[in-house]
Amino acid sequence: MKVVIISASPRKNGNTQIIMKYIFEYTKLKNIDTKLINLSDGQIECYRGPEEEYNEYTKNAANDIMDADVWLIGSPIYNSFFSSALKNLFEYVNYKKTEGKVAGMVILASSSIGFTDVQTLITQLLSYFRVITNPKAVFFTTDSISGNTVSKDEDIKRLKELVDETLRISTKLHQD
Numbered sequence: 001m002k003v004v005i006i007s008a009s010p011r012k013n014g015n016t017q018i019i020m021k022y023i024f025e026y027t028k029l030k031n032i033d034t035k036l037i038n039l040s041d042g043q044i045e046c047y048r049g050p051e052e053e054y055n056e057y058t059k060n061a062a063n064d065i066m067d068a069d070v071w072l073i074g075s076p077i078y079n080s081f082f083s084s085a086l087k088n089l090f091e092y093v094n095y096k097k098t099e100g101k102v103a104g105m106v107i108l109a110s111s112s113i114g115f116t117d118v119q120t121l122i123t124q125l126l127s128y129f130r131v132i133t134n135p136k137a138v139f140f141t142t143d144s145i146s147g148n149t150v151s152k153d154e155d156i157k158r159l160k161e162l163v164d165e166t167l168r169i170s171t172k173l174h175q176d
Contacts, residue, residue, distance in 0.1 A: 001170060003027055003034040004068035008075040008086035009108075012040050015145045016083075016108050019159065020074040022150050023106070027072065027163050035068070037061045039085040047091035054092070062092035070102050070170045071131065072163065077109040077118050082125075090125060099130035102173065104166035106159070108140045115139040132173065134166045 005027060007020035017040055024036045037044075043057035065071065075082040103126050107118050119137045126133050144155045 102170040
């Protein structure tokens with residue numbers, strides 16, 4: 001099974017990265033074929049249309065997403081919406097190559113307002129790509145991060161459950 005982890009915060013020192021790097025390390029223990037796309041690296045170009053030429057990092061990220069069986073996406077909430085960097089990334093993804101994939105999501109905000117709104121928006125985006133979404137998103141507030149790590153045992157447990165359940169959903173769907 002191929003898994004891609006997407007850290008959708010464009011901020012260099014964003015809390016979303018801390019969470020998604022934890023998910024990446026945990027997922028690698030479960031599944032060796034796991035890749036991390038960290039949008040704060042600044043290597044994904046701004047989408048300018050299908051006829052344009054893009055750098056190798058951008059093309060590889062899009063291909064990694066289309067090749068993966070499972071997507072684990074972490075996005076901060078900015079102005080009651082998910083990260084525009086995430087939306088930009090999905091401009092490169094061909095919806096004809098994503099049907100039947102499974103995704104799980106982590107949503108991070110400074111307070112607990114707007115979580116389900118953003119979950120709905122990401123789910124709608126993934127629905128366009130014909131991706132099956134784990135209905136149990138994990139919601140985090142910034143107080144779950146301390147000293148550049150996920151600090152609460154309960155939060156670590158929720159992240160592990162998200163990974164395990166999303167991988168299990170994918171396995172069950174593709175057992176044919």
